[in-house]
Amino acid sequence: MTTARSRSVALVLAVLTAVAAVLVGATPASAADRCSVSWGSLPKAHDTRADTESLNGVRAGRHACFDRLVFDVGGQDATFGSYDVRYVRTVVADGSGAVVPVRGGAVLQVIVKAPAYGEHGATFEPRNRREVVAVGGYSTFRQVAWAGSFEGQTTLALGVRARLPFRVFTLDGTPNTDHTPRLVIDVAHRW
Incomplete structure (x- = not known):
């Protein structure tokens, strides 16, 4: 048994x-x-040289695996594609060359080849240049600071928690609507 x-x-x-x-x-x-990503942290740049857009707005969003910064651009075209995004030691203000202080363990310099002004004046003017977008409570973003708009381009400093992988891409707009082209920057929460 x-x-x-x-x-x-x-x-x-x-x-x-x-x-x-x-x-x-x-x-x-x-x-x-x-949340596994393979974006890397090397500079990402593209220059179409034909862009005639202006910067209309900046906004941010949180996602499960990354934080997102979006630039709304508008102008003559439904497309946009001129930018330079890279990790730098410091970001300097357009025109003056003054260092732009920013919180975080690393800083991304974001150059959008679209001015924040047009024929009839400002197209985008942040209420607070030190806090262009409120990112308190975000996993990766620490601060979005204004570095200026000068000679056809706009520069911002994006303070992040650490030097993390990021990607940059553009989204086309829809002609004759409020849906303008967008530049999108995603920064991962981890490697």
Whole structure:
């Protein structure tokens, strides 16, 4: 009888082990697995030289795996593509060359090849140059500071938690609507 009982216990243990293996393999991917990125932290730049847009707005958003900064640009075209985004030691103000102080362990210099002014004056003027967009409570962003708009381009300092991977891309606008082209910068929460 001991042998039959030993076999029953062994069978129950084998079934439980198989069920546990299936359950472990079937668990959903962790947030860390879903947030794997391969963007890198090297400079990202593109220059179409044909852009005639102006900067109309700056906004930010939080996502599960990254924080996002969006530049709304508008003008003659439904497309936009001139920018230079890179990690730097310091960002200097356009025109004056004064250092722009920014919070964070690293700083991204964002140059949008679109001025914040047009024929009829300012197209975008931040209420607070030190806090262009409120990013308190964001996982990666620490501060968005204004560095100026001069000679056809606008510069901002994006303070981030650390030198993290980022990507830059543009989204086309829709002609004859309020949906203007956009420059998008995503900075990952982790490597």
